[in-house]
Amino acid sequence: MATLFTSSATARARPEAPGVFCETYPEAADCMGRITECRTCHESTYPTTWNRFGESLIAALPPGVDFAHGLPRALAAVETMDADGDGVSNLEEIRGGTSPGDGNSYWKAPELQTAPDNPRYAIDQYDLAFAFRRASVLYCGKSPTYEELSPFREPDADKEALRAQLHARVAACLKESYWRDEGLKRLADDRIRPAKSAGPDSKVLVVNQRLVIGDYNYDYRLWVYTLTDDRDARDLLLAQYYVVEDGKGGVTLQESTIKKPDPKAFAGGQVLEKSQRAGMITMQWFLVRNTMFSALPRTSAAAAYRAYLGMDIAKTQGLYPVANEPDDVDNKGVDAPRCATCHSTLDPLAYAFAKYNGIAGPSDALLLLLGLADFPFGGYDQGRAAKVMPGWSDTEQQPVIFGKEVGSLRAWAEVAANSDAFARNLAMIFFEHALSRGPTPPEMDEFTALWRSLPDDGYSANRLIHRLIDTQAFGVP
Amino acid sequence: MSSSSKYALGAAVLTLALGCSNGSGTPLGPTGDMAPEKPSGSTGGKKPSAGATSSPSVDEPDAPAGGDHVPELGPPPYQTSKRSLLQWKRQAAFEADLMGALKLSREQLCTEVGGKNCVRDVHLVPLGGNDPYESGLMKPSPEPLATTSSVV
Numbered sequence: 001m002a003t004l005f006t007s008s009a010t011a012r013a014r015p016e017a018p019g020v021f022c023e024t025y026p027e028a029a030d031c032m033g034r035i036t037e038c039r040t041c042h043e044s045t046y047p048t049t050w051n052r053f054g055e056s057l058i059a060a061l062p063p064g065v066d067f068a069h070g071l072p073r074a075l076a077a078v079e080t081m082d083a084d085g086d087g088v089s090n091l092e093e094i095r096g097g098t099s100p101g102d103g104n105s106y107w108k109a110p111e112l113q114t115a116p117d118n119p120r121y122a123i124d125q126y127d128l129a130f131a132f133r134r135a136s137v138l139y140c141g142k143s144p145t146y147e148e149l150s151p152f153r154e155p156d157a158d159k160e161a162l163r164a165q166l167h168a169r170v171a172a173c174l175k176e177s178y179w180r181d182e183g184l185k186r187l188a189d190d191r192i193r194p195a196k197s198a199g200p201d202s203k204v205l206v207v208n209q210r211l212v213i214g215d216y217n218y219d220y221r222l223w224v225y226t227l228t229d230d231r232d233a234r235d236l237l238l239a240q241y242y243v244v245e246d247g248k249g250g251v252t253l254q255e256s257t258i259k260k261p262d263p264k265a266f267a268g269g270q271v272l273e274k275s276q277r278a279g280m281i282t283m284q285w286f287l288v289r290n291t292m293f294s295a296l297p298r299t300s301a302a303a304a305y306r307a308y309l310g311m312d313i314a315k316t317q318g319l320y321p322v323a324n325e326p327d328d329v330d331n332k333g334v335d336a337p338r339c340a341t342c343h344s345t346l347d348p349l350a351y352a353f354a355k356y357n358g359i360a361g362p363s364d365a366l367l368l369l370l371g372l373a374d375f376p377f378g379g380y381d382q383g384r385a386a387k388v389m390p391g392w393s394d395t396e397q398q399p400v401i402f403g404k405e406v407g408s409l410r411a412w413a414e415v416a417a418n419s420d421a422f423a424r425n426l427a428m429i430f431f432e433h434a435l436s437r438g439p440t441p442p443e444m445d446e447f448t449a450l451w452r453s454l455p456d457d458g459y460s461a462n463r464l465i466h467r468l469i470d471t472q473a474f475g476v477p
Numbered sequence: 478m479s480s481s482s483k484y485a486l487g488a489a490v491l492t493l494a495l496g497c498s499n500g501s502g503t504p505l506g507p508t509g510d511m512a513p514e515k516p517s518g519s520t521g522g523k524k525p526s527a528g529a530t531s532s533p534s535v536d537e538p539d540a541p542a543g544g545d546h547v548p549e550l551g552p553p554p555y556q557t558s559k560r561s562l563l564q565w566k567r568q569a570a571f572e573a574d575l576m577g578a579l580k581l582s583r584e585q586l587c588t589e590v591g592g593k594n595c596v597r598d599v600h601l602v603p604l605g606g607n608d609p610y611e612s613g614l615m616k617p618s619p620e621p622l623a624t625t626s627s628v629v
Binding site for chain 2: 108110111113115116117118119123124134137141143144178182183186189190192193194195196198429435436476477
């Protein structure tokens with residue numbers, strides 16, 4: 001939906017369109033806790049092509065009216081139409097979260113059944129035995145035993161007592177080793193993206209130094225720590241401490257920097273001062289792995305946006321374009337029309353990361369040789385941006401997230417951690433883990449209630465899981 | 478162990494791993510979910526809906542002759558799930574349930590290639606796991622692979 005205009009000959013980027021769309025339909029599934037993506041209307045943003053919904057909007061745009069005012073009128077004009085011919089109106093699809101421009105994306109409620117009741121499952125009702133088995137596999141890593149399940153099969157069982165039993169089992173399992181050491185960690189893999197060859201156990205040598213670019217075990221420990229024991233999950237983006245092993249099988253928190261354990265490795269500790277930290281997105285591993293040699297750390301910004309806010313800019317998700325951006329401060333050509341659609345959002349996001357190193361050499365080789373300096377991998381350098389990008393200006397390169405100007409990566413993380421996008425993404429992580437899919441249109445209301453409950457629950461992942469277990473999506477066979 | 482008892486044990490393991498029948502021809506998923514006859518609606522709102530499909534009936538003229546064909550069963554005589562919630566019991570629960578059912582420790586359950594754990598090392602991916610550290614596989618397969626049944 002980034003481009004939308006009346007003639008392909010004059011088509012140009014319209015990255016503001018998702019925002020206008022969501023102002024028009026704040027109750028749309030794709031607008032709650034996020035912002036709709038370009039493919040709502042587009043097949044491609046460059047060269048600009050539209051799907052059938054986009055084409056119907058083009059035809060309905062009022063002539064002589066500027067785009068921002070014309071689009072809501074065009075949307076209203078096509079609401080009752082079925083642009084993609086799948087039998088569901090455009091408005092129903094917008095509200096439900098299916099694509100009004102894709103005939104293969106739709107939702108139709110299954111037909112009512114008239115056959116006798118299923119002898120083993122409470123079809124279309126919350127089935128406590130079913131939920132108990134599912135929860136056991138998901139959070140305990142094993143099925144319930146026959147004895148554990150038997151009370152749930154009793155026809156006259158006290159349902160409230162059984163529900164309490166279900167939650168008690170889950171509460172117990174969320175403290176056990178399967179969930180902490182395995183189940184929960186696997187949910188972090190695609191966010192941390194470890195690699196043994198460059199991690200703390202790397203055996204790769206480069207000029208007699210071990211190729212350790214960071215220790216991702218710090219990242220995993222923080223992930224598990226923040227998402228267990230009713231802690232505030234916003235610490236994923238706000239933690240100013242490191243979670244370290246205490247030598248007795250547990251963990252403890254450390255606020256000071258951490259020296260790399262192997263002097264013959266490039267990195268492997270944590271080098272940032274407390275005021276420069278922002279949870280997972282300032283871990284040495286995260287910064288080095290994503291920024292690497294980049295002048296402007298676009299990959300770090302995009303990875304943070306994707307992993308912790310649930311929006312992938314490469315898929316034109318989460319576009320909040322900033323006026324007069326991208327500035328193309330590193331001369332990569334991103335101000336070309338084909339790039340600007342996404343980079344008008346991405347580059348201002350990335351400015352906040354520009355003073356953090358990726359892979360970097362020592363400022364003084366002599367000090368390195370004397371052991372008085374180290375490789376500043378993942379470190380903070382106030383002058384870095386100006387050094388590696390001659391066009392950089394602290395006043396011109398203003399970091400912006402969700403349309404808000406921020407002064408530092410720490411402030412960036414605070415806006416992110418308190419956003420609906422963060423809450424929605426956190427709920428989606430656990431919803432998809434439980435059901436191997438996202439919510440269907442009939443489940444959107446309870447999914448929205450799920451992530452909106454996070455502030456009241458102190459952003460506790462455990463409480464989120466308990467609420468998830470009580471949803472119809474989880475417990476109805 | 479006699480060959481018949483081996484087959485019985487094999488059948489039990491396969492049933493435990495891939496789900497079980499409720500005795501009426503309706504497949505049950507590994508976590509007890511009932512397989513839908515024909516999933517309707519989209520999944521997650523962006524994916525294509527599953528269309529109504531059916532396998533060839535032995536009554537159809539094109540059906541090959543021979544004794545290996547099982548007559549197609551009709552729908553079960555009771556309500557079935559339409560929510561498309563069949564889920565795969567992945568490696569950790571698969572291993573734990575086998576250990577529990579067979580009363581074996583992890584080390585006793587299965588080792589291959591000089592002592593490597595069958596579930597967590599050798600056949601991790603077909604059994605639904607992922608290895609981010611060495612293989613760079615950040616996400617597990619969303620559904621069982623062609624090799625899953627042979628690994629089981």
